[in-house]
Amino acid sequence: AQKITQTQPGMFVQEKEAVTLDCTYDTSDPSYGLFWYKQPSSGEMIFLIYQGSYDQQNATEGRYSLNFQKARKSANLVISASQLGDSAMYFCAMREGGGGTSYGKLTFGQGTILTVHP
């Protein structure tokens, strides 16, 4: 079973509007972290935002916020006031806790290509 699912292969948004990128996850570990990364055409992965499974409040970083719904196992990324430079591939990723040997390993979704129109 997929641990991270991003159901939107591509999304389009008008400049200055808000957009939501979907992410659902699957884990039985009570301790985990959820990440969003941006990958522009240059290829580098840029960290955007992090949400821990025990965090009570939704994470926010500037124009990025994470809509964390634990019961539904979803961690959607909301980008407010889109800019042309936001056009890129966006990946949702999960790190499961538990202190095992794979602690730290990120499991990524398939990604969503976001295109911002002027």
Next chain:
Amino acid sequence: EAGVAQSPRYKIIEKRQSVAFWCNPISGHATLYWYQQILGQGPKLLIQFQNNGVVDDSQLPKDRFSAERLKGVDSTLKIQPAKLEDSAVYLCASSLGAGPNEQFFGPGTRLTVL
């Protein structure tokens, strides 16, 4: 602070040839990761080092891939012999530790196997 460095940025080889990639993590970062990203997919972890010890190599095709981090700093990833399906971007990342720490990624090496 310098980021994660990788070289080369691009490499084209023929199948059955060998190739090596190099990664220099951020200074002081104990944990180093190699990911393989096939076009249109998310990155997949190949191997994770904690200092110079291997923590996780469960998804590394050990018949053809090898990696080392001898002094707990730089790392090399080698493929020998390469197959067509190895065409991908190889990303190196590092973090302070294996716990809840952000992973910083390098620019990647794009490998094309003909």
